Amino acid sequence: MQIAVLGAGSMGHGIAQVSAMAGHDVVLRDIEDGFVEDGLEGIRDNLQGGVDRDKLTEDEMDAVLERIEGTTDLEAAVADADLVVEAVPEDMALKQEVFADVEAATGEDTVIASNTSSLSVTEMASALEHPERAVGLHFFNPPHIMDLVEIVVAEQTDDRTEAFAVDYVRDIEKEDVVVRDTAGFATSRLGLALGLEAIRMVEQGVASPADIDEGMSIGYGHPMGPLELTDHVGLDVRLHIAEHLREELGERFKPPQSLRRKVRAGNLGKKTGEGYYVWEDGERVGMSGDWGKE
Numbered sequence: 001m002q003i004a005v006l007g008a009g010s011m012g013h014g015i016a017q018v019s020a021m022a023g024h025d026v027v028l029r030d031i032e033d034g035f036v037e038d039g040l041e042g043i044r045d046n047l048q049g050g051v052d053r054d055k056l057t058e059d060e061m062d063a064v065l066e067r068i069e070g071t072t073d074l075e076a077a078v079a080d081a082d083l084v085v086e087a088v089p090e091d092m093a094l095k096q097e098v099f100a101d102v103e104a105a106t107g108e109d110t111v112i113a114s115n116t117s118s119l120s121v122t123e124m125a126s127a128l129e130h131p132e133r134a135v136g137l138h139f140f141n142p143p144h145i146m147d148l149v150e151i152v153v154a155e156q157t158d159d160r161t162e163a164f165a166v167d168y169v170r171d172i173e174k175e176d177v178v179v180r181d182t183a184g185f186a187t188s189r190l191g192l193a194l195g196l197e198a199i200r201m202v203e204q205g206v207a208s209p210a211d212i213d214e215g216m217s218i219g220y221g222h223p224m225g226p227l228e229l230t231d232h233v234g235l236d237v238r239l240h241i242a243e244h245l246r247e248e249l250g251e252r253f254k255p256p257q258s259l260r261r262k263v264r265a266g267n268l269g270k271k272t273g274e275g276y277y278v279w280e281d282g283e284r285v286g287m288s289g290d291w292g293k294e
């Protein structure tokens, strides 16, 4: 089928790639030529990495690239699309505008999906004249590696759209979970609950960040402990989501004091060199504060 992906950033280019790898024709749209080029370059790099690791052949790579076209023209991107996936920045007003613009430029049966990680798809869909065609397709980062797609069913989503989303996710060989449109969906809500409790445990001196993380990675088989994951995601991002979930779901998502303090101090995790751990050149070299070396 014909798929349009709007936004060629971290997520958009990956969603375009996995769609093309499943044999779909994809148009990748961003607002400036340079962003489109960066997205296409990202796809080329990912695929080349796959060729280097013998996951696909040069010919397969070329065939995937041939199925992807870049553009800055919204109308050209969505006119013939069966599915449009928006991956523009996480801003409700922008996403509603994009949804409405897409609806004005595409066919009546086109499914319009959002890759939002935290916003209400129901609210986004209210910008449409036919909101029953809206659905959330929450990919994980990076989309070409991560197997899960959370399908977010808005209040207005009809059965056809939900079934279409499930078929698409299975077709691109990802695993689907279907969740109702509630704050934090299923994954962010549970992941954050674990992260916030781990932070409170560090504050209470229950154990060091490294010991808490090891407990979860070795004891529970998590690929990464909740504190290291917080450092990867960004403390500012986690704080923002916690505030949103507190507002929607209650005090159990109240952000711990140390999370606020660290964000105020500019210690946002791996990207700034310190969060609950200290990072150098992308590597963990110790723990933050008095916990010292691991």
Ligand SMILES: NC(=O)c1ccc[n+]([C@@H]2O[C@H](COP(=O)([O-])OP(=O)(O)OC[C@H]3O[C@@H](n4cnc5c(N)ncnc54)[C@H](O)[C@@H]3O)[C@@H](O)[C@H]2O)c1
Binding pocket: 006, 007, 008, 009, 010, 011, 012, 029, 030, 031, 032, 035, 086, 087, 088, 089, 090, 091, 098, 115, 116, 117, 118, 138, 139, 140, 141
């Ligand atoms: N980064 C993640 O880990 C992650 C994971 C899951 C979901 N998400 C969600 O995916 C969405 C995109 O996030 P991202 O990290 O890829 O952001 P990003 O900033 O890397 O990319 C966004 C892109 O959208 C482009 N853009 C802005 N306005 C546009 C418009 N009107 N039309 C087309 N393109 C436009 C920007 O130029 C930019 O290239 C957000 O809703 C985010 O919450 C992100």
